[in-house]
Amino acid sequence: MGRVRRMPRQADIARVAGVSQATVSVVLGGNRTGVRLSEQTRLRVLEAAERLGYVPDPVAKRLASSRNNLLGLYTFTPAFPVDVADSYYPILAGVEAEAAALGKDLIMFTASSAVPDRIRRTRLADGCLFLGRHVPVDGIADLLAAGFPIVYIGRRTELGGRIPHVGADYVSASAEVITRLARAGHTRVRYLREPDDAPSSGDRERGVRAAAADVGASLVVTRTDGPDLDAASVRRWLADGVTALVVEETDTGAVFHATWRALGEAGISVPGDVSLAVLGRPPEGTPGPVISGFEVPRRALGRAAVRLLASLVEPGAGEPSLHRLLTCPPVVGETIATVA
């Protein structure tokens, strides 16, 4: 009674039903290969399996057939970060929801500098999502070369653009923000962005520059990660004739926070004295007016990435496009004023 009972396997079913293990495998596999089987045998096998409470061993299944219904999720920071407002959160929620909808399980890998080969462990899954600003080029290249299906969440240009990804169309969305400002009469704009060179930053800048050129607005770009932004800087910009600030959205919200604080300290009212737009949304829980900008469809990103990965794992049904950009719906907000 107290003994450890092994889980039943196909061989046990075979013994009970008086057939071979191969027959059991065929029956339970739905006989997709067209082996001749009598209905009675089929039923006997099914009944025995039922009685023994058989459940296939996923490991063996995977070893034998190279398919597992398992999708990997590789993150470079903890997937459950301590600060709940983390911007990855909705993406992960989307990933999980879609994976559940497709009947796939999710296996999570967190990068660890202590274990450099961690990335290869992803091969336990049928395919793997990658989430994070960073790209470990060597590891990814190996996986790609081995034909292992991967999908990056976020646009990626590394490895000659051969990395499948699902990203947000920051270029268009950022351009639209500038256009919106121009329509409101803003032609002198200060643009604050991260020093970091990630595609998501670069895309925003390209969109901003292109639109500024298009509408004939003057644009000055400042690279900052926040701390050096103070009331004096902001006052100087306004003195120079700037009427609108455009701030990049980042993981941490550092740049936005710094800007908002500097504006407060300088006693500058928004949008009374200056208009403000975020290339995205301000960090969760920021008090004050609804900031103008655009929505990053994070949840949809997660879902779309899972769908793409699933289609890569499941061959056939035509080669899906390996790159996909989702549009970011504009947020009107209350921080863009019309100027003469």
Add this chain to the structure above:
Amino acid sequence: MGRVRRMPRQADIARVAGVSQATVSVVLGGNRTGVRLSEQTRLRVLEAAERLGYVPDPVAKRLASSRNNLLGLYTFTPAFPVDVADSYYPILAGVEAEAAALGKDLIMFTASSAVPDRIRRTRLADGCLFLGRHVPVDGIADLLAAGFPIVYIGRRTELGGRIPHVGADYVSASAEVITRLARAGHTRVRYLREPDDAPSSGDRERGVRAAAADVGASLVVTRTDGPDLDAASVRRWLADGVTALVVEETDTGAVFHATWRALGEAGISVPGDVSLAVLGRPPEGTPGPVISGFEVPRRALGRAAVRLLASLVEPGAGEPSLHRLLTCPPVVGETIATVA
């Protein structure tokens, strides 16, 4: 160049190094079984492995050795719920942090009514955590019988208490709240709890009842899930001489929300007109004063559960205790007034 290159396996290394696959396995496994090997052979094998970029196949490894460095996490609701304030969140963060610290990967299973046998898939991992109010008794019993290591997060009484778990000591913490109220002079207490019968609810009630009996306080228990709570109920209680309300904390915070709303509608001030304590913490983001109660050490729960599971997976080092309760630190708060 574009060809799909297979990952190298031990057999490939063996060919290159001029030895057998078995030898490769022994060398790469650190020769823990004490096979005699010459140093030169060892180096040749290691060098070949290095040159070929060998990485062990985790699936085969698991099949052969029944150990995988993989811990399962089974949840009955999505692990990344849409409402970020979810109370499971810190638990999951703790689970992930500790798993990462131990070098284990995490595989997530979300219960799905569509796939009833989902629970057995947990066997892909070396062991599995369960998180949720619900216990699928049959599935769990099977896993236990098969000797599969599992740990519930939250105290569990099902199956004769044989389910290993890590929980919070709600009994003591709840008792302490009543004691605190009594010390402040409150002897007529109304206790609001969920209709649902989960151990976490029952434990709180036992603690509350025991302490009330101990200090000689009169106690009336109301089971509610919120909607039927209105201003009139609250007024009636006060009219009956009640000076303190004690509210159970739940996943959704429904009972607390309803109580808080009813108090507001009735124009009753806290703690001026009535004292209020939560058996836990109110939902994240609730405005108003700091509610008295206790902290549920969720993050620590997650960590402790992972540690227990890891010790179950890793046999030896003595049998660990299968049940563990963490203490809940009291939160003084501002909602308990002293009465004459």
Add this chain to the structure above:
DNA sequence: TCAATGGAGTAATACGTATTAGTACGGTCG
């Protein structure tokens, strides 16, 4: 009566690694 046909199921093998029993060989000792 023999070949051809078709139905029912199985033997064999692959997947990649871990483990254990065993082999081959050279040297030493009595």
Add this chain to the structure above:
DNA sequence: CGACCGTACTAATACGTATTACTCCATTGA
């Protein structure tokens, strides 16, 4: 000079399932 021993490996097998080529048997047709 054979028994014995230590060294350095390897053959064989297990893990549990999927796949495919094959066998065996009963009919049918000429």
